[in-house]
Amino acid sequence: xxxxxxxxxxxxxxAAWLFIVALGLTLVFGVLKILNIAHGSFYAIGAYAxxxxxxxxxxxxxxxEWSLVxxxxxxxxxxxxxxxxxxxxxxxxxxxxxxxxxxxVTYALFLMLEDGVKLIWGVDPYYVSEPYSLFGxxxxxxLFYVGYDFALMGLAVICGLGVWFGLNRTTLxxxxxxxxxxxxxxxxxxxNVNKVYVLAFICGxxxxxxxxxxxxxxxSVQPGISVGVIILxxxxxxxxxxGSIEGAxxxxxxxxLSRAAAVHLVPDAELFIVYLVMAAVxxxxxxxxxxxxxxxKI
Numbered sequence: 001x002x003x004x005x006x007x008x009x010x011x012x013x014x015a016a017w018l019f020i021v022a023l024g025l026t027l028v029f030g031v032l033k034i035l036n037i038a039h040g041s042f043y044a045i046g047a048y049a050x051x052x053x054x055x056x057x058x059x060x061x062x063x064x065e066w067s068l069v070x071x072x073x074x075x076x077x078x079x080x081x082x083x084x085x086x087x088x089x090x091x092x093x094x095x096x097x098x099x100x101x102x103x104x105v106t107y108a109l110f111l112m113l114e115d116g117v118k119l120i121w122g123v124d125p126y127y128v129s130e131p132y133s134l135f136g137x138x139x140x141x142x143l144f145y146v147g148y149d150f151a152l153m154g155l156a157v158i159c160g161l162g163v164w165f166g167l168n169r170t171t172l173x174x175x176x177x178x179x180x181x182x183x184x185x186x187x188x189x190x191x192n193v194n195k196v197y198v199l200a201f202i203c204g205x206x207x208x209x210x211x212x213x214x215x216x217x218x219x220s221v222q223p224g225i226s227v228g229v230i231i232l233x234x235x236x237x238x239x240x241x242x243g244s245i246e247g248a249x250x251x252x253x254x255x256x257l258s259r260a261a262a263v264h265l266v267p268d269a270e271l272f273i274v275y276l277v278m279a280a281v282x283x284x285x286x287x288x289x290x291x292x293x294x295x296x297k298i
């Protein structure tokens with residue numbers, strides 16, 4: 001029973017972190033139809049920016065509670081700078097081209113951003129422990145968890161509901177949905193499709209950077225953290241279905257719980273179990289769990 005509870009809680013915590021990042025990835029694909037490999041770099045830059053800003057806030061004597069504001073500001077700053085710069089300055093040049101070309105462009109961008117991170121922050125790891133102790137500890141029977149982990153779960157719920165509400169219950173969201181279904185028709189009706197694209201990309205970058213910023217207190221922020229997160233994020237959106245918010249949530253839960261079970265039962269096969277589950281899902285649902293199969297036009 002204790003092992004089952006441990007797997008369940010660990011899996012939910014891991015799924016929460018993964019969902020925040022994968023949510024941005026699926027939003028960008030849903031609107032712009034881009035498999036954005038550079039998404040992992042936005043996550044890493046968010047983590048580095050948060051580590052630097054939290055350290056600076058501490059240096060000038062602000063209370064530890066301000067570290068949460070620092071992490072939020074770091075994610076917003078990364079999105080405000082990189083979002084419009086990359087979407088308007090690079091990606092828009094390739095709209096309408098082959099999807100494989102866009103994947104290669106974002107892969108090249110990923111490599112450049114990786115080197116850019118090393119030039120700015122170096123190769124030494126960064127640590128930010130201040131936010132981690134803000135929420136105390138949580139006792140669950142024989143188990144003890146850090147309250148910050150549960151705060152991260154709350155953040156994931158807020159992000160998911162916020163994106164869902166924004167898309168389905170606001171005028172702007174309905175415009176975005178119209179662009180998703182038919183950009184040409186939307187443009188003919190007077191919708192500024194370019195603004196929708198840049199807004200969606202900024203939101204995607206913000207969610208990736210937010211995931212990195214709020215994960216920074218849990219990890220050592222160092223070169224290479226972008227690789228693992230982008231691989232797992234792709235596993236999440238492929239399981240759930242590309243472009244589906246509900247699919248990203250369920251995919252994150254599946255990956256999180258299967259990884260937690262593997263860590264406690266067969267630790268040597270941690271990643272293997274995740275991809276085994278993904279392959280098993282794709283055998284029965286090649287388009288993912290929340291995307292309907294479409295007839296191929298010949």
